[in-house]
Amino acid sequence: MSGWIAVAGLGPGDERLVTEEVRAVLAEATDVVGYIPYVARVAAREGLTLHPSDNRVELDRANHALDMAADGRRVVIVSSGDPGVFAMASALFEALESRTDPDAFDIRILPGITAMLAAASRLGAPLGHDFCAINLSDNLKPWDLVEHRLRLAAQAGFAMAFYNPRSKSRPHQFARALDILREECGSDRLISFARAVTTPEERLLTVRLGEATPEMADMRTVVIVGNADTRHVGRFVYTPRSVR
Amino acid sequence: MSGWIAVAGLGPGDERLVTEEVRAVLAEATDVVGYIPYVARVAAREGLTLHPSDNRVELDRANHALDMAADGRRVVIVSSGDPGVFAMASALFEALESRTDPDAFDIRILPGITAMLAAASRLGAPLGHDFCAINLSDNLKPWDLVEHRLRLAAQAGFAMAFYNPRSKSRPHQFARALDILREECGSDRLISFARAVTTPEERLLTVRLGEATPEMADMRTVVIVGNADTRHVGRFVYTPRSVR
Structure with missing residues (x-):
């Protein structure tokens, strides 16, 4: 051939x-x-x-x-x-x-x-320690499995990057994901919404989980949740290499 | 400034x-x-x-x-x-x-x-579903935490990429990591060793966990463990987008 x-x-x-x-x-x-x-x-x-x-x-x-x-x-x-x-x-x-x-x-x-690493670079270094990448769409897997992974990833202390967090056809699931994350990580954990990174439409937003709302994400957004040590330094968000 | x-x-x-x-x-x-x-x-x-x-x-x-x-x-x-x-x-x-x-x-x-994505591209697509990245060095975190993360990552069904799997100063830990992975994932799970990818010293090896030995990795190796669906197609290793 x-x-x-x-x-x-x-x-x-x-x-x-x-x-x-x-x-x-x-x-x-x-x-x-x-x-x-x-x-x-x-x-x-x-x-x-x-x-x-x-x-x-x-x-x-x-x-x-x-x-x-x-x-x-x-x-x-x-x-x-x-x-x-x-x-x-x-x-x-x-x-x-x-x-x-x-x-x-x-x-x-x-x-x-890949989008999560471009997003991380624009935010600072939120994926600087062990992390995971989860596709939040349930097109190709059951939603229960997504919930199970979110809980175990939080318990493992991973920083997390979410692809396809939200779409018009499934508007409620991301709200449920945020609830699970608040249960597992508490409301002080940092969460970043990085939309259309490196394009003219780029928009970056970092809040605490307690303030996060589903509308902060759409299908062009990568969402990054820090681990327990993730914090601000100046205008940046970063996760230290070592654990507390 | x-x-x-x-x-x-x-x-x-x-x-x-x-x-x-x-x-x-x-x-x-x-x-x-x-x-x-x-x-x-x-x-x-x-x-x-x-x-x-x-x-x-x-x-x-x-x-x-x-x-x-x-x-x-x-x-x-x-x-x-x-x-x-x-x-x-x-x-x-x-x-x-x-x-x-x-x-x-x-x-x-x-x-x-990043090394894991270059390694994945040379192997096929072993990180094509949800996955995590773990630094196996215990320079900056306790080894117990590494073991805890390996177990939870396996239970979550993540494919896994390991950075810094093995060094001269800690030759026994990677053997321990392989034992844990065999306990959690069974001995049929695919594991790939991708050394010095995209350089003239590149070496790729994929075996079953039951056949994996610590000597297959060094500090220039990225190790990728598939999830339960990861398999061969021709000379490639890939993880399907959907779960069984």
Whole structure:
């Protein structure tokens, strides 16, 4: 097979956070597939076909990429952030499982700056000690499991980063998540809402859990909850390397 | 104060994974501080002073950077990977806490590709579902806490990434961590050892927990333990987006 697939992370939004490796592979591509707003970040050029598609069609998109690679095309699947974090890399491997010869495909995953680390860098260093990353959407797992993970993560003393905290189709779950966090961590714990980081729409807000409301987050927000030692220093929020 | 500090992530090793933002700030710097092997990655040039220092002097290094910035120097603190993940950003904020006017300092944190995400991209997508990152070193926290976190992380069903899994000064702890993981996850769980990813010394190894031995890791290794659904597809290791 002469075609290939690269799953490339475009980072959080700022073009200066796109790696040279990703730029190079986009320059060689014949086809780019991905969610509409991510494909919109790739410049059109002669010889490149853009295939934007809607959200929630990840497996169709992955199969389309596999079919094109089998036809000799050079395909880049674009994700925002890092493709291995709640993004297209796993969807591609899920699609690959139903192919008869997975190893016949030339596949590379190209890392990018994931949203939680971009958000952390803009806030200070809230993920400077052990931490976890949880996708709060229950599209692909039961909500009970999300609640269970939140409680255990709090009991483990992890700082936490939440992807997809809230959407129009499930407005009440994030309120429930905040209740659980207040139960487990108390109302003084710091929580940061980092929206559209590194873009012109960036908005950063840090409050105590007792003051946090669901409306502080939307689907473009990464939420970061500190551990028991997380605190302010000047305008920054940081988690010390050591525990008290 | 006309000086500034940027804490910059150089990524895992491959120069094509250094962001343009980090390149730009290195081009403006008068001084670069950091751990010896990281400073060695910065090209010498007229007007730039390199200040390599040893491991475990993070607070001294941070104070040196603050003093130089107060003197009007343009200082870059270099970390490998991402500066906010078990690296220099938190150490800088710890040092900043003892200054009388923290907000007088011009400080920016510039994200990079952290080791676990580079390792995940080389392996496939083992962190494609909820996951946690744990520093296995007990330099800055009691070992009991590490054990407690390992157990709760396993019970939460997180995939796990371990930084600093093993060093000469504490050869037995990683063996203990493997025992705990076998107790909590069983011996069939996949575990990957990703050493010096994206460098010429890169070495990738994935085995079952029952076959894992402490010698498979050293201080240049990131260890990734899958969740109960993590599996092989062709030559890749991946964790599905959904739970069984």
